Each structure stands twice: as structure tokens, then as C-alpha cells.
Amino acid sequence: MPHTHTQDTLVGLFVAAGIASLFFLGLQVSNLSSFSHGNTYEITANFSNSGGLKVKSAVSAAGVKIGSVKAITFDSKTFESVVKMDIDAQYKTLPDDVTASVYTAGLLGEQYVSLDGGGSDEYLKNGSKIEITNSALVLEKALGQFLFKSAEEKKATPVDDKKGRK
Amino acid sequence: MDNLNPTQNSLVSVHNLTFSRGEKKIFDDISLEFERGKITAIMGPSGTGKTTLLKIIGGQLCPEKGYVTVNGRNVHHLKRDELYTLRKRMGMLFQSGALLTDMTVFDNVAYPVREHTHLPESMVRSLVLMKLEAVGLRGARDLMPNELSGGMARRVALARAIALDPMMIMYDEPFTGQDPISMGALVHLIKSLNTTLGLTSIIVSHDVQETAAIADYIYVLAGGKVVGQGTPQEIQQSSSEWVQQFMNGTADGPVHFHYPAKEYMDDLLHSEKSFKPLFTRQRPPSDRNTKRKRYS
Amino acid sequence: MEFFRCLGAGTRASFTKLGRASFFLISILAGISSVLVRPRLLLKQLHSVGVLSFLIITISGLFVGMVLGLQGYYILSRFGAEETLGVMVAASLVRELGPVVAALLFAGRAGSALTAEIGLMKATEQLSGMEMMAIDPIKRIISPRFLAGFLSMPLLAALFSAVGIIGGQIVGSGLLGVDDGAYWSQMRANLDFQDDIINGVIKSIVFGFVTSWIALFEGYDAIPTAEGVSRATTRTVVNSAFSILGLDFILTALMFGDN
């Protein structure tokens, strides 16, 4: 019957379109393709303050995403935040003296770990620990310092004024 | 109670059946017997519950009291699949036809055959065409049910009901909406199904003449009771007022043409007294009750 | 006093209805195995439930995505964050709008049709006719429709999201000049397969389940008259919409609550 044939074809097209959309969402829209689980190695870094960093936050080098944060724990002896990161196995030539810093993407954006610098011949490998770290910039602290400083400057200004005129 | 030995020759027997719809008692302790291989007619005024009786026999409605046996088995005590096995051998012609509207006439008739047997398609085809030929609609096989007239639809439904060659058929008003010619053909068909295949038939009908011509036994129902029973001759000569009124079709008598209601004059005067304009819709109180239930 | 009586009766009525609906669901699920041996029944329903909803879903998805692109651009460009337009469009589609709007459209397009169809089959005694032919209408009529609705919904929702993301891209990078590479790469970097895509799919599966259930039950439970069927159809759309939005809230709280 030709009628059922067209019906079959239409249903087939519909199902194919639906599944294609699911694949599109998986591969084009999300991080499924860019980051293959399993093929990673783990490194650790201790920060005196990891700020708003979260599990799954990005780890990047020179602006390129190379891995993600796996776990964040608090070390009660050193009062530090221990951040475990999964780095994609294809980036295996990161020098072991890199600096790990917590930065914010844009003014209000998400926080991420950036790995910069370094020049050692030894490379980071599974279980390595990054020694040099820069903590997150906590906005309240920074603002507090800024206000404190400007208040100090104001106090100092009348005295400085005369000096300035000389 | 489940495995009564079939009382003499009865295929279907109804024992002391009581059934109500809401407040209204449709059947009040009635008993009927339908003999094997015979045509038994059920007659009675509209709304007495003839269709309801067929649905109870088919196991779609459950009696309040009493029981129904078909082929010696209590219909309402059967397990689900036993009931379905039994129904395969019971044909039923619905008052409205009840054809599946998304299939052609041919597929409708073929439907029970395809569902219940594994016959090859060529045999299904010849079987269906045979049944359609019997009701005179072989030429209409490719029409959709909405392209049929009411009478044609009922004949297709009849063809479907006999498609599996059941042991009994319940016809709910097979003659309504048929012209004299197809009526004659149908009467003949029902009669010959009965004689050649030994089918047990239960016919619900208002057509006194036709029914009397083919029925072996007639029950007249009215007001929830069996008011008359017997062979067509006995019925015609019955002294019962009810039966006489029904057979002769007179408006006056113990059977009322009207659904139970208040006195006519009272009803009219009541609405006059309250000075309601004619066009406001006045719902009867029962209707209002059901509405409220549905909304809240 | 009258008020309390009505309230009590109403409560009782809704509970018995819920009970009937649960029994109905159980028998639908029990009937699904018999659909699997007759794929033709399912295919036919996939056609009327899925294929016929295809157009309305794609067109709506395209426009919703385009509007998101437009509105998102106006707001994000104030903060100089146009690059994240892709993230905004994709996240709102995949997490919320895709499953929810597609389900609402589905309830309006396919759900109401299912209710009307089943209700009319009941009114014209087709269902009890099948019962008398010893054919279980739940297995042959209801379960295939349920399965078709349940399977179509995630596909339709994915389609809606995918088309919407493309619509956002057309507006964003085609008309408003957002960098095309940034649109996609930001999206890819910030949307998580597990958290966003899979959760969205789970939502749409739940909505498909509930909407098909409501639609079929209302049809099966309808008062078999023209008025009864029309009321049932209305109830399908209203109840489905409430259930979809309510469940969406609950699911969102469960899925996205912890981060």
C-alpha cells in the first residue's frame, strides 16, 4: 500500500530529525566532544583562598580550556583550599613550575584556574602538585582595601598639598 | 454457582437479575432463558433497558443481584481472559453499529478475524467478502464508515458480528433504518444463520411484525419486569394489557409513552407562576446536581 | 454548611478520579508489551502524534530562538558580554524552554487531539464494540498512543532546542554581528552534557509521559456526549499545562538546585 509507505517514510524522517537534534545538542552545543572523560591526568594545587571556584570550573592555559576542576576540599592543618584538577591527557608537556591563579572571566563572570608561565624541563604528571599559586581576588576584600586606602589618602592629602606646591 | 450444568437447553440464562442506574431501578428481579439454536426476541418500550440487558449478558455491566450464565458459566465470575475467550464466541450488533471509523468497511469486517486468527490474507479476504455479500454490501468494501448510511453501517456491523462464526449473536435493533427490501433480506439472513449454522440469536427489536415472523420465543419487558412471554402466537393472544398495548401500538394503556414526570399541567403552571421569561434556560434539578459534582 | 458539603464532595471526586487514573495508567503500561509485537500500530500513532506536531514545533522553536537572540543581545551588550549570547540562548532553551514550551505545544496540538479521538470513540461505542469482539481497547488503542506520545516528546523537545539555537545564531551573528565563533565556542565551553542536555531530555521524557497520560485518561473518562468530549478536551489542555509547569518547577529544583 503506497499510503503506509509514505507514512513509514515520514515517521522515519521525524525520528531521524529528532535523533539528529539530540546529537547536535550533545556534540555542537555542550562540552561532550571537547572534553573526553577518562583520558585525563590529575594535578593538585593549594590556594590560600579559592574564592568562587566550583567543581567543573574550567582550567585553562593561555586562554585555552585544557581541563576542569574535579574536587575542592579544605585542608584543616594548613587552612588552605586543596583543588584537584583533571587535565586532558593531550596536554602532557606543562612545565612543573607553572603558576596556578584563580581568575574571573569578565567582571562578573565565572571563576577559573589559569596556568601560566614556567620554564622547567620537568613536566606535570598524574598526581603532581603545583607549588606556586595566586589566590582568588575576593571582591569584598579588594573593595575594602581600596576604600581603606582612599580614606587614608584623603587624610594625607592636606599635608601632601603643601609638599606638592613646593 | 460457577459451573451449573446448562439448564436443559438454555445457552444463556438470566436468574433473578436486579440492576439500577443511579436511583432508577432498570430491572427488578427478572429471569429469562435463551434456548440453544433458537431465535429469542426481547421487546419492550424504549428506555426499558433492552440494550442494558444485552450489555449485562456480554459482561460489560455487572448485575446488582442475580447472575447470568452463558454456556453454563457465570459471566461475571469469569477471569478476564476467560471472559474474552467467551466473547470471541458471542457476536454483538450494537444499536449504533460501533464501526471503527478509521478503517474501511473491509478492514472493519476483517478486524476481528485478523486479531483472533492467523489466517493468511487471501483467506481473510474471501471470508470477509463472503460476509459482506451476505449483507449485500460487497460493493461497499472500500468505503469509510462515515460514507455509509445508518442502515448500511448496521449491516456492516452485522457482517462483522458474524465474521468469526460465533455460537450466538445479540442483535440490538437490527431492523431500524432499513428499507423494506433490505429489511426482508436481513430477516431472511438472521433466520438462515439460525437454521444453517445453528446459531443462537437474541434480537432486540421494536418491529412487531418482523420479529414475530422469525422469533421462536418472545419476552416483553416493561417497567423492570417481564410482562409477557411465549411463542409469537401466545403473545399475540395474550390477555395481558401491557402486551396487547405493545403489540398493537396503542398510546393509552399501562405502558406510558412518557418518561416518568410530574403532572403535565403542574409542570406548565409552575413555570407560569414563577413568571420566568421563556428563553431562560431552566435545568431540571437532577441535571444541576450532576453539573455541580463535575465542577467541584 | 452547603459550602463544606460541596468541598467534601469535590475532594472525594478528585480522589476517586486520581484512583481511576492510576488504574488506567497501570493497565496502559501492562498493554505496552503487546504494542511492541505490533510495531505498525505504534508507527501509525507516531505519525499522528509526532510527525504532525513536527511543523508547529520547528517553527515555534525557530521564533523562540530568534527572540531570545534579540533580547539576549540587547541586555548582554550593555555589559559588553555579547560573546556569551550563545550560552544564554542555548542554556535557556536546553534547560527550560525546549522541554516546557515543546510540551505545552504538544499538549495543545497532540494531547487535545488524543482526548477528542478517544472520547469520540467512546461516545460512538467503538471502545465497547471492541470489548465485545474480545479485543482489549487498552492494548490496541490506548497503549500505542501512549507509547507514541512518550517517545515523541523528547525528540520534539530536542528538535525545538536545536532549531531555537540555530535561530538565535541567525539573529545574533547574522543580523547583530556577534562573532560566530564566540557564539558556538562559548556555548560549548559553558554547557555541560550531563547537567544541561541530559537533564533537559529527562524533563521532556517526564512531560511526555504525563501529558500523554492525562490526554488519554481524559478521553477515556469523558462523558460520552459531544459536550462531555469538548469539556474533556479543555481539561486535557488545562491540566497538562498545570502539570507541566508544576513538574518543571520541581524537576528544576531537584536538578539544578545544588549548584
Ligand SMILES: Nc1ncnc2c1ncn2[C@@H]1O[C@H](COP(=O)(O)OP(=O)(O)OP(=O)(O)O)[C@@H](O)[C@H]1O
Ligand atoms: N450510562 C447511563 N447512565 C445512566 N443511565 C443510563 C445510562 N445508559 C442508560 N441509562 C438509562 O437506562 C435505561 C435503559 O437504557 P437502554 O439503553 O437499555 O434502553 P433501551 O431499552 O435499549 O431503549 P431503546 O429501545 O430506546 O434503545 C434508560 O432509561 C436510560 O435512562
Ligand SMILES: [Mg+2]
Ligand atoms: Mg437500546
